[in-house]
Amino acid sequence: MIRKEQQNVWWIVAGEVEDPQHSGLVRLGVARAYKDNFAQLRQRVWKWYRKQAGRVELNAGAKLVLWAMVERYRYETMSSHDAVSYYARMVGMNRKSVGRAVQELIEHNIIWCVLEDEKVRLRRSKAGGRKHFLLVGLGNLLIKEDT
Secondary structure, eight states: OOOGGGTTOTTEESSOOSSGGGOOOEEHHHHHHTTTOHHHHHHHHHHHHHHHHTOTTSOHHHHHHHHHHHHTOBTTTTBBOOOHHHHHHHHTOOHHHHHHHHHHHHHTTSEEEEETTTTEEESSOOSSSOEEEEETTHHHHHHHHHO
16 A cells, blocks of 8 residues: 555656666665664665765765755655755755755766656756655665665
8 A cells, every 4th residue: 555645756666676776766665675664774874875975076065965865864755855945954054055065966866856746857956846855876775785
C-alpha cells in the first residue's frame, strides 16, 4: 500500500535503476528495506555525506547546505524537501547564497532537484512547485550496504 505522501514520489522506482552511482533514483525494494529501521538509514545517509564532504571542488557554503539537506532527509519521500529559505535560516546564510550553493551541488551531480507532481529533473532550482532534493548515488550505497 502506498501512503498518501508517497503517491507523487516518482523517483522511488519499482525496476532497476540505470547507473545507480550517478542517479538520484532509489529502488522501491531498497526503500522498503529501511522502512522499519530509520536509524540505520540515517547512518547510511551520513556515510554518504561524509564521502561528499571530502570533495575539494565544493566550497564551504555548498558543503554546509548539503549538511542541512542531509539533516532534513526524510524516509517517507527518500528526499529532502524543505524550502531554500528554510535551509538559509538553518545554516545562517543568505537565501541567494544558499541558492548558489544548491546550483553548485546540482552542477556537480551531487544532488538532483526534482518536482513532485511532474517527472521533471530541474537543471536549476526555481521558485514555486513542490521541489525535492535527491542525493545522487545514495540508492547505490544503500544497495551495497544492504548486501
